[in-house]
Amino acid sequence: MALYRFRVTFEDYDDVSRDIDIKSNQTFEDLHKAIHQSTGYKSEYPSSFYVSNDQWMKGDEITYMPNQKRIDRNIPLMEKAKLSNYIDDPHQKFYYTFNFDRPFDFHVELMKIILDEDPAVTYPNVVRSVGEAPKQFGNVFNPTVVSSADEDFDFLNEMQFNPEDAEDFSEVTDADESTPKHLSGNDDEHEEEESEEDEFGFGDDDNFEEDDRRSGRSDDY
Structure with a gap:
């Protein structure tokens, strides 16, 4: 009996591969189970092989544990599909998807x-x-994995933080917020007056009247 040697490679982990010898009259189900004996996976999940070309495009499907849609489409079943019936090329390729719910994809090539x-x-x-x-x-x-909130909590514990101290923080904040607006406004006006005096060296009315007296002028209006 002739043997096929297939190289099975994870599509997303191309540094992981298995070479499997299998009889030509064995089925795709035999290959399916052999792959997962080698990976350590449980094999009882809906899966499919697809006849493929050199670009790994999916062609005819051979399925395992099919859903109703595949049953209605009469997709061939792995347990009944012999490998030899699907080998048309010395380097025949199959695209293989294992477990449709949480899939791994494989490239299967006849070596x-x-x-x-x-x-x-x-x-x-x-x-x-x-x-x-x-x-x-x-x-x-x-x-x-520790959440950032837990990390903050641990940090406060290390600092011997007393939760009652938080009340002091809120009191300070409340005191600042309760400052009367007319007081804060006077402070701003006072600062503006000081800035004007600093810039010109005198206030708005300090020397203008004295200059008028020296010049002998007075306002007629």
């Missing part, structure tokens, strides 16, 4: 055809493994 199987080997057989597969499901919540 060689081996004419004779080894009777001492059980197939599918992983003959080469490169890189560690990413975790099947990432952590949704990381308990080691």
Whole structure:
């Protein structure tokens, strides 16, 4: 029985790959399960292989655990689809999507055809493994991450902060806010008068009357 050697590579992690030998009369379901025996993933999730070209464009689909839409479209099932029926090229390619809910995408390429199987080997057989597969499901919540609010709270604790001290802060703020507007306005006017005296060396009315007396002039109006 002839063997196919497929190289399976993560689309987003191209430094992680597996080479798998599988019999030509075995099915896509056999290949599907072999891939996830090599990655350590649970394989029981809806997935599909797609006949592909050199640009990894999706063609005919072969599916596993199909939804109703795929059943209605009569998409071939992996458990019934033999690999040999879909090999038309010495370097046949398949685009493979595992777990549609939280997908990983793979490139599956036929590397060689081996004419004779080894009777001492059980197939599918992983003959080469490169890189560690990413975790099947990432952590949704990381308990080691501390929020900024918690960090602020810890900082106050380190400073031996007493919550009652916060009342003093608010009292100071209230005192500032309760300053009468007429007092603050007088301060502004006083500052303006001082600035005028500083600029010219005298106030508005200090020397004008004296100049008028020296010149013998007085206002007629």
